[in-house]
């Protein structure tokens with residue numbers, strides 16, 4: 386029997402990160418989604434326009450859903466906004482969400498129009514079979530082999546695997562930006578499954594500006610707020626701060642290196658990442 390996916394520290398902090406991102410994004414920037422924006426030259430790259438770029442991402446993605454699809458499994462459905470758009474268009478959509486906070490939000494939004502399985506995709510047990518399994522920026526969080534094998538299980542014969550997500554290029558050395566499966570590994574693995582490539586669109590250029598926005602927020606919001614906090618503690622509790630700095634020096638060093646020493650711009654993203662839309666068809670198996 387397969388073991389249930391364990392909630393590791395990394396998974397817990399990632400879920401919390403998505404939860405906090407969803408709360409802050411909605412409150413400060415009126416964001417409904419949890420994915421990147423799709424920036425075409427007609428909108429200025431500005432945090433205030435991120436919601437417009439995210440809507441474009443949804444339109445772009447949905448425009449690639451193939452004809453004939455009626456039932457969709459939205460894996461990692463986040464706040465449920467994409468599922469809602471698909472439901473409004475007449476598709477039947479179920480979701481998968483391992484995060485109780487996001488699942489609650491999606492359930493409130495979708496009501497009884499959709500069933501959301503609260504579990505990791507790796508652990509999903511269901512009798513349903515779908516015309517399409519959709520991963521919108523959720524593929525990167527799931528072990529690839531398990532994601533593909535589960536998708537093979539939940540797709541009807543002739544159904545579609547739809548992935549829109551960021552991948553890593555084969556780059557020597559350590560990059561500041563982590564995340565995303567290796568593209569070369571993905572190509573190796575997908576060949577072992579009965580999936581035939583129907584469409585592939587590279588949207589690295591249109592998604593790279595999100596990193597410029599991210600850098601801007603780090604430089605102009607996060608760094609000054611952290612500096613102010615440190616100054617406050619230095620004036621009130623200098624000895625405690627000195628101790629904490631020493632005790633967590635490795636962690637502080639890591640965070641500093643990861644977020645505050647550059648290497649995260651749109652140009653860096655284009656060098657080491659590749660944002661791809663993949664549409665595969667499951668071939669009938671004899």
Ligand SMILES: C[S@@+](CC[C@H](N)C(=O)[O-])C[C@H]1O[C@@H](n2cnc3c(N)ncnc32)[C@H](O)[C@@H]1O
Pocket residue numbers: 403418419420460461462463464467481482483484487504505506507520521522523526527
């Ligand atoms: C970046 S968000 C994208 C949400 C949504 N698809 C969207 O485009 O707005 C990633 C989503 O993947 C989900 N996720 C992470 N690990 C997962 C797993 N192992 N199985 C299923 N979903 C997962 C998260 O809970 C979250 O909803």
